[in-house]
Amino acid sequence: MADRPATREPFAGFVTDDASADILRPIVHSFGWQADKVQRGDLRSAVQALSVASSPNLLFVDLSETSDPISDINALAEVCEPGTVVIAAGQVNDVRLYRDLLASGIQDYLLKPLNPDAVRDAFTQAQTLLTAPKMGEPAPVQRPHCAAAVIGTRGGAGASTVATSLAWLLSERAGRTTALLDLDVHFGIGALALDLEPGRGLTDAIENPSRIDGLFIERAMVRASERLAVLSAEAPINSPVLTDGSVFRRLREEMRNAYECTVVDLPRSILVNHPQLAQEMPVVIVVTEYTLAAARDAIRILSWLKSNAPEATVLLLANRVHPAAQMEISRKDFETSIERAVDYQVPFDQKLAVQAAKLGKPLAEIGKGTKTVAPLVDLAAKVVSIADDLAGGNDRRAGAAAAGGGAPSLLGRLGQLRSRLGSGVVKR
Secondary structure (H helix, E strand, O other): OOOOOOOOOOEEEEEOOHHHHHHHHHHHHHOOOOHHHEEEOOHHHHHHHHOOOOOOOEEEEEOOOOOOHHHHHHHHHHHOOOOOEEEEEEOOOOHHHHHHHHHOOOOEEEEOOOOHHHHHHHHHHHHHHHHOOOOOOOOOOOOOOEEEEEEEOOOOOOHHHHHHHHHHHHHHOOOOOEEEEEOOOOOOOOOHHHOOOOOOHHHHHHHOHHHOOHHHHHHHOEEOOOOEEEEOOOOOOOOOOOOOOHHHHHHHHHHHHHOOEEEEEOOHHHHHHOOHHHHOOOEEEEEEOOOHHHHHHHHHHHHHHHHHOOOOEEEEEEEEEOOHHHOOOOHHHHHHHHOOOOOEEEEOOHHHHHHHHHHOOOHHHHOOOOOOOHHHHHHHHHHHHHHHHHHOOOOOOOOOOOOOOOOOOHHHHHHHHHHHHHHOOOOO
16 A cells, blocks of 8 residues: 555545435544544545645545546546545445446445445444555564553542543553543543543443454444544443443453553442452552542552452552642651552642643643653553563562561551641641
């Protein structure tokens, strides 16, 4: 396949009727492309537009109003740059026309009125063709799959914000195709944080686990960019999640086959009900704040992980860290109470957080180059490093320090922390 200039748009579409445009636009958006690239126009409109502009990677054209489709397709070929994949739609159901169109270089021909599933399948096949190695080009380097689960010690600690930023950094900074799996089925923000509609993919998977395969993943994932896709849900509050957890394992297996990285936003309720999800992850990131309640739950979660996921590399990240005078517990006292060091510390930046929320972009993207995001960049690099080391047989872990004999109980450690708070040792 010929080289595609980096400045090309990923998609452009020309259709002659509103009904077709209404079907195309949400599908185009789900692939991470701009829905407004679907325009009203016939094949000649496409020829005219492409005669003065660069061709997109994927072009959708409508043959409904052309009297000589083969001749007009040949005219389109004269203005299309090499490497453009063309999908056509029309109202004529004729085998000879279909064969002639394919012979002229069209990738696929769809009948109108358009069927959404047929459109998605055609787009998926076109993407596969566009990303396939060109003749004489070496195959992509096979890199080890990296996966991480992100768990918050408390609601509001910012675990979902960290998970979204981590997924974005793995896709954009590390250049790896990445899947973000948000398992907060009712209240997850994975899609919202990326300004996306969550779709029904995760809900459908839970309701019909037998449907989960490679094609299902391709259709269900909502694309945020060329290398980042999200699977999440906004299930009705009156619809409890009824599953034995096997569906989540199947989703992870298929994501492992389809993507180079997987980030799982793992709510504590799912951890309790389906502990195997954490047990199977090579990296578990525990997100906390410097508060008494967070210290209590950090002790509990870290202890559980040590007993139930001993092979996992556990990384502890303190999020939303305020200046010392505004902290409920100092870092030193927090680390003393949980008997291990904090690996990463993300400063609280109200202005950056508000800007990211307003623009529907990850904190890591909005704050590129800032001190707030630097620890997240280091975290992403660590996740990739662990995956590379595990693949090479060198399991470097940053797990918790080994507890000595006669370690104090949870209540004992919290009592010590409270005593320091009461004696004024903790700076406020």
